[in-house]
Amino acid sequence: MELVCPAGNFPSLVKAVDNGANAVYIGLKNETNARHFAGLNFSKQQIVKAINYAHKHNCKVYCAINTYPRENRWSRWTESVDQAIDLGIDTLIVADIGVMDYIRNKSQTFPIHLSVQASATSVEALNFYHRHFSIKRAVLPRVLSLAQVATLAKKSSVEIEVFGFGSLCIMAEGRCYLSSYLTGESPNTQGVCSPASYVQWENKGDILESRLNHLLIDRFEKNENAGYPTLCKGRFDIAGKTQHAMEEPTSLNTMDILPELYQAGVAAIKIEGRQRSPAYVATVAKYWRRAIDQVKSGRSFSAAEPISCLQELAEGKQTTIGAYERDWQ
Ligand code: SF4
Incomplete structure (x- = not known):
């Protein structure tokens, strides 16, 4: 092996x-x-x-x-x-x-x-x-x-x-276009998921916000580890509850x-x-x-x-x- x-x-x-x-x-x-x-x-x-x-x-x-x-x-x-x-x-x-x-x-x-x-x-x-x-x-x-x-x-x-x-990477590899949906670039063609040039971090008091091409992906409290903003691992409002929509980091x-x-x-x-x-x-x-x-x-x-x-x-x-x-x- x-x-x-x-x-x-x-x-x-x-x-x-x-x-x-x-x-x-x-x-x-x-x-x-x-x-x-x-x-x-x-x-x-x-x-x-x-x-x-x-x-x-x-x-x-x-x-x-x-x-x-x-x-x-x-x-x-x-x-x-x-x-x-x-x-x-x-x-x-x-x-x-x-x-x-x-x-x-x-x-x-x-x-x-x-x-x-x-x-x-x-x-x-x-x-x-x-x-x-x-x-x-x-x-x-x-x-x-x-x-x-x-x-x-x-x-x-x-x-x-x-x-x-x-x-x-939770999607069947080679088939995930989530990054393209927001940035026009995905791993499949341009070799990059959620390119850094599209990532924004913003401190709002005790909250750190991450965005991908201006779309809010996640908000982190002071004591939380801030993950890189990929769409698959964002927290979103689902039926009135903010949670990881697909998978936790x-x-x-x-x-x-x-x-x-x-x-x-x-x-x-x-x-x-x-x-x-x-x-x-x-x-x-x-x-x-x-x-x-x-x-x-x-x-x-x-x-x-x-x-x-x-x-x-x-x-x-x-x-x-x-x-x-x-x-x-
Ligand atoms: S968005 Fe998530 S699942 Fe899709 S390629 Fe990027 S890391 Fe993988």
Whole structure:
């Protein structure tokens, strides 16, 4: 079981590698990846430096080119593929079938991982991508139960990667346009949910208000943690009661079911958070490295201590196993 860690910049990549990541995933400085935030991602020179450092420490570098190209900017995606392959990236993480086809026309064997953005949740979908594009692995959306993940790991023709820890994007990945509704930009095309340029914070006495493109998303009392204003996690007036309309701010943490994921044959655990700090990446990578090694060695495994430490780093300081433990789907 591989530990795949996020790297939004070179210092985070170094922390991930030094704390035991088997692979790190990065993006280029454009809208071809789903974390196109100001100050994040890698230039050409930085990619060379990143690959050198990671490979020296036996760690692979994956590059996410996982947004959906727009017709008038298609070359942006093909140039990004060319650049990543030429620079020596180990694997491309891709969602769009046009981009996959472009890669396969360049090389029959270059490793492709199906991005979570493709939102593939059935054996048939995974086998389709394998049959037509020889994908090596698929990253599953965070909407499946443990039993469903186990079935896919057993029956599909590809390796399975699942999210282990990090912010929860509650919609079926690759299909959420809530951010576009308010700002005209969403992760699917421009690589960003709720772009910072549309975010407003305003202190009103003891209350802190957050807005997205001038729409009130939430109000926080002095003693509350103020979350980033995404529409999915806002509090709204519903039938006269102000409450979270879709989901409370929380992070996914599957450490409690790590032995079951391992037994199910899951090939890799992915840590979310390219937008997080190097210190965050270091701490999360360290705990997950230790946990995976413990589970793989067959030693008795207790997730209690790492879970309580990781809780401090979680959104809203609370974690959930999310869809893995739901008895409805
Ligand atoms: S609005 Fe929420 S669910 Fe939709 S992409 Fe953004 S974080 Fe994910």
